[in-house]
Amino acid sequence: MNVLPDLESMSRAAAELVVNHSTKAIEARGRFSLVLAGGGTPRRTYEHLASGQFRSRVNWGKTHIFWGDERCVPPDDQRSNERMAREAMLDHVSVPPDQIVPIRCAGSAQQAADVYETKLKTYFGNRAADFDMILLGLGTDGHTSSLFPGSNALEEKKRWVAVAHSGKEDFERVSLTPVIINRAKLIVFLVAGREKQKILREVTAKETVDHQLPGRLIRPANGQLVWLADKEAAGIA
Numbered sequence: 001m002n003v004l005p006d007l008e009s010m011s012r013a014a015a016e017l018v019v020n021h022s023t024k025a026i027e028a029r030g031r032f033s034l035v036l037a038g039g040g041t042p043r044r045t046y047e048h049l050a051s052g053q054f055r056s057r058v059n060w061g062k063t064h065i066f067w068g069d070e071r072c073v074p075p076d077d078q079r080s081n082e083r084m085a086r087e088a089m090l091d092h093v094s095v096p097p098d099q100i101v102p103i104r105c106a107g108s109a110q111q112a113a114d115v116y117e118t119k120l121k122t123y124f125g126n127r128a129a130d131f132d133m134i135l136l137g138l139g140t141d142g143h144t145s146s147l148f149p150g151s152n153a154l155e156e157k158k159r160w161v162a163v164a165h166s167g168k169e170d171f172e173r174v175s176l177t178p179v180i181i182n183r184a185k186l187i188v189f190l191v192a193g194r195e196k197q198k199i200l201r202e203v204t205a206k207e208t209v210d211h212q213l214p215g216r217l218i219r220p221a222n223g224q225l226v227w228l229a230d231k232e233a234a235g236i237a
C-alpha cells in the first residue's frame with residue numbers, strides 16, 4: 001500500500017502514474033487505454049491531469065477513455081460518472097471525441113451493457129484485451145466499480161460488462177466485470193478519507209476471495225495492482 005499524506009498528494013501521485021504509464025504504453029503500442037473510476041475520490045486526480053504540470057505530459061491524442069462503471073442516469077445528471085469526468089478533465093484536454101467511450105443507458109441497462117461490451121470488443125479487435133490502466137474506488141461496503149457485495153457479476157466467467165444494482169438506489173448501474181478488469185496491465189485503487197479506514201483494512205488484510213468484499217476480487221492476472229491511500233484511509237492519521 002502506498003500511503004500519501006492527504007487527498008491532494010494522493011491525487012498528484014495518481015496523476016503521475018497516469019503520465020508514466022501512458023508514456024510507456026504509447027511507446028510500446030502506439031495508444032493508451034485509460035478506464036476511469038466514478039464516485040468522488042478521483043475528481044482531484046482528473047483535475048490535476050487536466051491542468052498545469054500534468055496536462056502537457058500526456059499524449060491525449062493517443063489516449064482512449066473508458067469507464068469502469070456508470071449509473072443509469074442521463075449523461076448530464078449530477079450523479080453521472082461521465083459528467084464528473086468530463087467536467088473535471090475531458091472538457092479541458094484534447095482527447096479526440098471518438099476516443100471517449102462512455103457507458104450510455106439510453107434503453108435498458110442490459111442493452112447498455114451489451115452495447116458497451118461490443119464497443120470494447122471493437123476497440124481491442126485482434127489485439128490482447130487488456131486495458132493499459134484502470135482506476136478504481138472502494139465503497140465503504142467493499143464494492144468497487146459497480147460490483148456490489150453478493151452481486152451475480154462477481155461470479156461472471158465470460159461477460160466483460162454486466163448490469164449492476166446497489167440495492168439502495170432507484171437507478172440501475174452498468175459495470176465492467178472482474179473478467180476484463182483483471183486482464184489490465186495496471187490497476188490503481190484510490191482510497192481516501194477516514195470513513196474508508198475499516199473497509200480498506202478488511203479488503204487488504206487477506207487475499208482470500210470473499211464475495212461480500214468485491215474489492216478482493218480485483219487481482220490482475222499478469223498486471224500490477226497498486227493501492228494509493230491517504231493517511232486517514234490507511235488509519236495512520
Ligand code: 6PG
Pocket residue numbers: 037038039040041042069070071081136137138139143144145146
Ligand atoms: C461509482 C463508482 C464506485 C466508487 C466508490 C467509491 O460510480 O459510484 O465508480 O465504485 O468508486 O463508490 O466512491 P468514492 O471514492 O466517492 O467514495
